Amino acid sequence: MRPKLLPLSETMHLIMLALRKPLHGYAIMQLVNEMSDGEVNIAAGTLYGALDNLKKHHYIELISNPGERRKVYQVTELGEEILAIENMRLKKFISLYENGDGSNE
Secondary structure (H helix, E strand, C coil): CCCCCCCCCHHHHHHHHHCCCCEEHHHHHHHHHHHCCCCCCCCHHHHHHHHHHHHHCCCEEECCCCCCCCCEEEECHHHHHHHHHHHHHHHHHHHHHHHCCCCCC
């Protein structure tokens, strides 16, 4: 059975990649924007909805104290496994592009 949320959306993928190191919400938004060369700008509502969903599936965890103003998140071990699955999936697509497999020629 395929894990929940797979394949990851571009936004969730970028959030999880950003959270390989501990970050708070605004820093996540900035890093995602930077990683995507300005192509992906996440609104606060979208970010916190995605964080809640990723947390619910145990792909990320809250690592700051619950009472702190800034909530700091980090990818979990399960989240790293999910990223590895996505990495393999995307490498397969790249291979198809590079080898010309599946083309209409």
